[in-house]
Structure formats: structure tokens, C-alpha cells
Amino acid sequence: MIGIGPGNPRQITLEAIDAIAACDVFFLLDKGARVQQLSRARTELLAAYAPAGHRVVVIDDPPRDRDPDDYRAEVQRWHTARVDALETAIIESVDAGQSCAFLVWGDPALYDSTLRLVDQLVARGSVDLEVEVIPGVTSASALTAAHGIVAHGIGEPVLLTTGRRLVDAAVEEPANRIVMLDSHLTFTQTARSDDDVYWGANLGTPEQVLISGKVSDVADEIEQARARLRQQTGWVMDIYLLRRR
Template sequence: MSRINEKTLRVIGIGPGGPRQITLEAVDAIAATDVFLILDKGDRTAELTAARTRMLDEHARADHRVVVVPDPPRDRDPVDYEAEVRRWHSARVDAIGAALDENLAEGGSAAILVWGDPALYDSTLRITDRLVEQRDDLTVEVIPGVTSASALTAAHGIVAHGVGEPITTTTGRRLATTPDGADLNQIVMLDSALAFRETASPDDVVYWAAYVGTDDQILVSGRVGDVTDEIVAKRAEARERLGWIMDIYLLRKHG
């Protein structure tokens, strides 16, 4: 039996940004959705919001609605990182819950479009888990997306690992703590400081990409000792020109 005013919240992975990297499953999910919630982080991500809007113009129903939800502020350099993330997540739960109540009072479907894949370094599914715990009128559906990691290796035309070798996916914040043996092939995300400059040997190889899969894509690869300065310079120039940066790299241990 259907619950009164039942709501469906879809978390839709849309890939790393290229307009043709969205999957057919995601296209179908977008076409089936009434309301799209866009977390607005202000002017610094206006281009990302515009990219989502273009995607909806192409794939959503003509009568779809877009609801902009101001993203709660977050301290990017807190004393207690995990405590700040928990506080931020709690504020996001409240903001999204209020948007659902206001825009789906009679039931229906809403969606959040997530860059890449919702399961990889994104907090949305943690938010929806808490929403489901708090409510009895909400069902969550998750649609996977192309990851920036797979787009990175495709753009460089490489296999992510040697024969039978492991891959570690990590963040810049944790790169220095990768255990021995797990550092043969590391895909590194969320690295605003380019931490490999402190952790890598000059003979290690880095495959770096910014805005992977988009018209602004930038690729650099080679020995860390040869290409680090080029990556730093291109990253700084692109961030100044576009106002934001989204990059990822594969670090491969020499030998």
C-alpha cells in the first residue's frame, strides 16, 4: 500500500562534467523527476550550476521545477575536521528536508544531481541516509555515474595499474599516510595543495587532469621531477581564468 504523500528522492550521478558522459539510466531518471534540488555554493560554483541547468534543459520534462537550496557554510580549515563535517552534514539534512516539505507537500519526486558517482567522495548519500531515518514518507533511489577516476584514465589512455597490482583511491589530505604496498598506484582526489609534491619521488609518474571530460580539459603527465612545475602553473592559471578548479591525478610509484 502506498504511503500518504510519499516522496521519492533520486540521487543521480551525472559524471565529471562532459555533456555526453551522462548515462542512459541517468537520462531516464531525470526525465521521471518533478523537482530538482540544486545546492547553491555561491558565485564560485556558478558555472557548475549552469552546467546542471543545461543538462536539465536537455533531458528533463518541460514542466520540471528547479529549487535552489543555499548550501550551509563550511569551515574549510577547521581545528577538528571530522566535527566540522558532521556539523555541516547536519545543516544540509535540515536544508534539504525543508526543501522537500515545501516543494513536495503532496508527494512526488525530487532529485539531486551529483558530479561523478554518488558513492565516491560525495556526502549526499550520508545526507539521504539521515533523512530516511527521520521520515516515514521518503524513498531514496541512487543512479550511478561515470567517475572522474575512470574519465582520468580514459583521457590519458592508460590502465590504472600494473598487472595484478592494487589501486588506492585517496585524498590529498591522506596521501602522506598511504601504507607501504598500497602506494603503487594512487588515484588522488580533493587535493587543493597538490600533496604529491611532498610525498612522491622525482622518478614517480603522475597523470594529472583538470576539468576532465569537459571542453576545458587539461592533461599533463610524466615524471614528477619533470612536470610538477607545469602542473602547478596550469592549475593556477585555470583557476584564475575560470574561478574554480576540479582536478584529479594518478600517482604511480617508480619501479
């Protein structure tokens, strides 16, 4: 599992470059034409750092219900289908003694399921794998760096969460919340009007967009920018920091 950062090819670490250079086979999950730019970014990294003779194996990503009645059950079903596809790909494409890798957007430990899938595959016992994880620059780090801010006040905690969980946040939630996986921009319904928001989309790419300010002042601007970016590029990966005044 090789973390490659949130989009800027210069944010890949030297450790990740070394890991890419040592691998024989690379797996790419094909999520369709809408996100071809993401696949292209990985392909460019392989062209720059992978060894001669390496192979790329494309795995069709199983379909997923994005609005299920039971979110957790649907994710578990989807993960099982992905493990099945990964198991087949490894058995058919990787010889004994060879190394294979996933290039994971951001960091493998932060809101990415790839490592969890590999753990499930190892537990099946159908293939003998030794797993190594190479950390990557997170989108949270890229967001605060792009805005030139510290994520919290002196000694304050930071809650790292998702838009889905933001709706259920407790009344005494931390003053600083970094929110990922929020295609609905949930803060526009849940945040206080005088909260500060630092929003970024497609961080590290040429299409990067940054907006910050009071929620009441910039919420509409962020919604419009997100819609415009999706129309222009076909995909949006965004993240934001909410700060209580």
C-alpha cells in the same frame, strides 16, 4: 540521486536520462558565484532531458570551515546543517507521490556526501522517502580515459584516496594511487621524484587540462596550470594517478 559524470554532458548515461525525465522537482545546492559553471551544466542537462513543468529548487549551501582544528567534527556539523536545509526544502517543495532528485557530479558513491545526507534525513523519520541511486561516470574513469592508460599493472591493486590521507599513507602503499580532493597537490611533497603522475583538471569540460610525466619533471607545470585554470574559470576539480616505477 542521479550521477551525471565529471563534466562532459555526453558522458551522462541513458539510465540517468530516463531518471531525469521521470522527476518532478530538482534540487540544486547553491555554492556561490565562484562555481556558477557547475550549476549551469546541471541546468543545461535539465533543459535537455527534464519533463515539461519540472521545478528547480535552489538550496543555499551552508558555510563550511575549510581549515578547521577538527576536520571530522567540522564535516559532521556541516552535514547536519545541510540535512536541515534539505529537510526544509523537501517538506516545502515536494508533494506526496512526487519524485525529486539531485544531479550529483561524478558518481554518488565516490567522495560525494549527498547520499549520506539523504540517509541521515531518512533516519530522522520526518519525511517518507524511497531512495534510488543512478550511477555515473567517475572522475577516475574520465582521468584514465583522457590519458589513455590503464590504472594499474597486471593484477596490481589501486588505492583510491584523498590528498589529506596521502600524507598519512603507509610505507608499503600500493604502487598505483588515484588521489582526489587535493587542492594542495600533496604529491609534490610526498611522492618520489621518479614516480609517474597523470594529472587532469575539469575533465570533460572545454577547459580540460591534462599533464603527465615524472613528478620531478612536471610538478611545477601542474601547480602553474592549476593556478592558471582557477584564475580563468573560478573553479578547479582535479584528480591524479600516482604510479611507482
